[in-house]
Amino acid sequence: MKGFADLIDAFAPADGPPPTSLTGFIKWSLSGSWRVMSVSLLTGVAQGVAEVAGAFMLGWVIDDALASDPTHYFAEKWPILLAMAAFFVVLRPVVMGLNAAMTALTIGANLLPLVLSRIHRHTMGQALSFFEDDFAGRISQKQMQVSRAVTDVAMELVNVVSFSLATLAAAFALFGSIDWRLVLALAIWLVVYVFFIRHYLPRIREFSKARAATRAVVTGQVVDTITNIATVKLFARAGREDQAAIDAMQTFRITSIDFGKISTWFRFNLMTLAGFLPVLMIGGSLWIWTKGTASAGDIAMAGLISTRISQMTGWVSFTAIGIFSNIGEIEDGVKTLTVPHLIQDSASAKKIVRAKGDIRFQDVWFNYGKAGSGALNGFSLHVTPGEKVGLVGRSGAGKSTAAAVLLRLYDVADGQIFLDGTDIQDIPQDSLRNQIAMVRQETAMFNRSARDNILYGNPDAGDEAMIAAAIRAEAHDFIIGLKDFKGRTGYEAHLGERGVKLSGGQRQRIALARAILKDAPIMVLDEATSALDSEVEASIQDALTHEMQGRTVIAIAHRLSTIAAMDRIVVMENGRVAEEGSHTLLLAKGGLYAGFWSRQSGGFIGADAAE
Numbered sequence: 180m181k182g183f184a185d186l187i188d189a190f191a192p193a194d195g196p197p198p199t200s201l202t203g204f205i206k207w208s209l210s211g212s213w214r215v216m217s218v219s220l221l222t223g224v225a226q227g228v229a230e231v232a233g234a235f236m237l238g239w240v241i242d243d244a245l246a247s248d249p250t251h252y253f254a255e256k257w258p259i260l261l262a263m264a265a266f267f268v269v270l271r272p273v274v275m276g277l278n279a280a281m282t283a284l285t286i287g288a289n290l291l292p293l294v295l296s297r298i299h300r301h302t303m304g305q306a307l308s309f310f311e312d313d314f315a316g317r318i319s320q321k322q323m324q325v326s327r328a329v330t331d332v333a334m335e336l337v338n339v340v341s342f343s344l345a346t347l348a349a350a351f352a353l354f355g356s357i358d359w360r361l362v363l364a365l366a367i368w369l370v371v372y373v374f375f376i377r378h379y380l381p382r383i384r385e386f387s388k389a390r391a392a393t394r395a396v397v398t399g400q401v402v403d404t405i406t407n408i409a410t411v412k413l414f415a416r417a418g419r420e421d422q423a424a425i426d427a428m429q430t431f432r433i434t435s436i437d438f439g440k441i442s443t444w445f446r447f448n449l450m451t452l453a454g455f456l457p458v459l460m461i462g463g464s465l466w467i468w469t470k471g472t473a474s475a476g477d478i479a480m481a482g483l484i485s486t487r488i489s490q491m492t493g494w495v496s497f498t499a500i501g502i503f504s505n506i507g508e509i510e511d512g513v514k515t516l517t518v519p520h521l522i523q524d525s526a527s528a529k530k531i532v533r534a535k536g537d538i539r540f541q542d543v544w545f546n547y548g549k550a551g552s553g554a555l556n557g558f559s560l561h562v563t564p565g566e567k568v569g570l571v572g573r574s575g576a577g578k579s580t581a582a583a584v585l586l587r588l589y590d591v592a593d594g595q596i597f598l599d600g601t602d603i604q605d606i607p608q609d610s611l612r613n614q615i616a617m618v619r620q621e622t623a624m625f626n627r628s629a630r631d632n633i634l635y636g637n638p639d640a641g642d643e644a645m646i647a648a649a650i651r652a653e654a655h656d657f658i659i660g661l662k663d664f665k666g667r668t669g670y671e672a673h674l675g676e677r678g679v680k681l682s683g684g685q686r687q688r689i690a691l692a693r694a695i696l697k698d699a700p701i702m703v704l705d706e707a708t709s710a711l712d713s714e715v716e717a718s719i720q721d722a723l724t725h726e727m728q729g730r731t732v733i734a735i736a737h738r739l740s741t742i743a744a745m746d747r748i749v750v751m752e753n754g755r756v757a758e759e760g761s762h763t764l765l766l767a768k769g770g771l772y773a774g775f776w777s778r779q780s781g782g783f784i785g786a787d788a789a790e
């Protein structure tokens with residue numbers, strides 16, 4: 180049995196990025212499974228042919244029985260009767276079983292992982308701005324929606340469409356053997372059916388697309404509220420959030436009603452149309468029988484096949500609605516998911532083994548894709564290997580942005596950034612980011628163990644190195660005291676949203692341990708110790724000073740005492756360098772930095788600093 184499930188490699192990577200067109204996207208997401216799908220299609224066809232063959236046998240038996248002498252019937256006809264019985268109890272179940280296994284096991288179990296893994300891989304490669312411009316919940320919901328819809332469409336095509344088309348083709352052949360007028364009647368009915376479908380399905384598709392879009396808005400709204408639940412409570416805005424959710428759901432409800440109306444009409448009209456088929460075929464063959472050219476077996480055969488097809492129309496139309504609404508959902512999701520990667524590795528990009536750590540920003544401009552004055556306005560800075568630079572400036576001066584563009588989380592609008600003399604555009608993103616250990620002010624924890632969270636910095640490091648890093652980041656002591664809701668303790672305790680709640684300072688210490696473990700030639704600390712109390716900070720500062728040996732360091736800090744001892748202090752203002760020099764030199768100069776220093780209270784730059 181399991182062999183059927185192994186016929187497709189469920190995690191085969193796709194060829195390049197996904198095309199933005201619907202058919203291109205479907206081909207991309209299913210590539211590698213076509214051969215198996217064709218085989219499944221054939222089993223569907225075989226099932227359809229078997230259906231009609233059954234009706235043919237019944238007609239034949241009736242005619243044959245009527246023409247035979249009952250006393251010797253079984254004695255004479257047993258071989259052919261046995262063969263027919265074998266068809267019903269052996270061959271037909273085998274064909275159907277094969278089709279079921281191909282549909283449920285081969286296709287059903289593999290296509291969703293195949294499509295989802297491809298989409299997810301593409302999504303992970305998106306630039307940071309892609310995620311900042313959308314809701315996390317909406318993106319993941321679209322991923323699921325599209326993968327499920329592609330899987331369903333493929334399954335339905337293979338299962339239902341092949342089966343029904345094969346049934347129809349065989350029915351035509353069979354009616355042809357009775358009388359050409361039956362063929363004509365079926366053909367006319369079929370033409371009406373096709374026109375009917377063509378009238379309804381595009382509308383159903385539109386309504387389904389609208390419904391999918393409004394459903395995504397509901398998810399986005401709900402996830403946004405839950406993500407920010409603390410703020411909702413602090414401002415006592417649950418009522419407002421509830422109303423916003425209700426508004427979104429109301430819109431969803433309206434699009435669902437529209438969809439429901441059209442699909443109800445569709446089904447009702449279709450059933451009426453389906454009702455005509457047995458009337459036409461049985462009536463027609465009766466009429467032909469009165470003319471003497473059809474037999475009783477022919478009438479039975481026509482009756483059986485037309486009622487089968489008539490029943491099938493309900494089922495096929497249901498599937499057709501499913502297929503078209505799924506196509507609507509795929510179209511809706513494809514818009515979001517196939518966006519080309521904004522930041523790409525150039526074909527000629529060369530990996531770096533270990534950087535020396537020479538960093539040069541050269542007249543860099545960047546504005547987060549917005550018009551007007553930017554976050555970086557001609558920012559230039561040269562940091563030599565092993566140099567430790569402290570970056571200060573008012574909030575919004577562009578310090579974090581400078582760090583972000585160095586890691587190529589965004590591509591600069593103008594100017595260049597060089598690492599060891601190579602433009603970072605010519606370095607693969609992963610290779611570039613491997614050279615830099617960055618600690619940001621806010622680090623969310625993965626919903627994994629403390630060990631896994633620290634080892635994220637270097638999954639190959641052993642426990643010994645991991646614990647050493649934790650000790651240096653002053654994290655070891657509190658980690659061994661952790662206990663999560665499942666009773667896991669110490670390094671096994673799970674962190675993150677659904678794990679142990681850590682304070683901002685504890686999260687920063689884990690983030691530091693992770694960065695220490697990474698052992699990169701460059702360290703970027705963006706308010707890395709801002710959430711620690713002065714005592715812990717002082718002792719971490721010693722560890723950090725030790726870690727900084729032999730590395731290039733850029734440290735952003737509001738608390739000036741933490742960077743006063745750096746080799747050089749760079750003051751940013753309006754996205755460019757305003758002043759630079761050593762702590763003493765800048766104090767003597769009496770400019771912005773001296774202002775910050777004299778006005779900082781308790782070591783922080785005051786809100787009104789240097790004004």
Ligand code: ADP
Binds near residue numbers: 311553573577578579
């Ligand atoms: P700093 O780190 O010095 O406080 P930032 O680099 O965070 O300053 O911000 C510089 C400017 O860029 C600010 O005007 C800020 O509003 C803007 N900015 C920062 N991050 C984003 C973002 N993700 N999207 C759009 N604008 C941003």
